[in-house]
Amino acid sequence: MIGGTPVAESEQQPASEILIVTGMSGAGRSTAANALEDMGWYVVDNLPPQMLGPLLDLSGLAASALPRVAAVVDVRGGSLFAELPQVTRALRSARExxxxxxLNASDDVLVRRYEAVRRPHPLQGDGTILDGIRRERERLKSIRETADIVIDTTDFNIHQLATHVVDLFGERGAAQHTLTILSFGFKYGLPVDADMVADMRFLPNPFWDESMRSLTGEDEPVRQFVLAQPGASEFLDAYTAVAMPVLAGYQRENKRHSVIAIGCTGGKHRSVVMAVELARRLTEAPGVAVRVAHRDLGRE
Structure with missing residues (x-):
């Protein structure tokens, strides 16, 4: 029995991975939770400890739908939070x-973080931020001592913490960044979500060749024509060399998604060919999953 709630029987199928995320207020629980959610975890924030049992029972019954569950539990639960050590011990005995x-950080860093956002510590009451931090440390002492993983965020910014969480809990071999290479036509406007834009109008336009006018960059005659033009291969080599360190930097800064937009006049010929060819080269970028989309290919 956990806080009045029965623990699931051992024969129930547990979720493949279950995390209880707790720690000091201001140490980065929200950042960690967001990083987990971005990786596909099912995240529940500010969950009373007494609800952990039912939540994990649900994850066991729906293991395929909820393969990875993270519950953020903290002092915002008030008096209910006091039962977390008891609840955790009971759940450990049932779920491997x-x-x-x-998550932890030094007192002075926590004070600075609270002062930066101009919010009171949840336990400071009529005292100072430091008073609240000291009260919280005392309440969390037993939980910290039994934690499986302690993350000290004193020297982390939010991007470094998110990257650390990805390193700890991301699927091994899974892509850390998704890159969309988007072909488009300038006459229909720039893509609003583009991180980088390249202009293919320096290449001859197949549109002016009547034999290719009705074709697209997905057709082999157009592809061969575009790639045979002076500057096409040089552009692909140079842009790949530029994009590789950018994509590596995005991963270090925990930017999970980006868009490279490749444009030509109508988004039908040159941009389509070059987007596909650039994608083929950038699939070699470590930790990056590459997809290609053609925004304006179906337009008249």
């Missing part, structure tokens, strides 16, 4: 996949 992650 359960891990507790504790």
């Amino acid at each position: 996949q359960l891990r507790v992650v504790f």
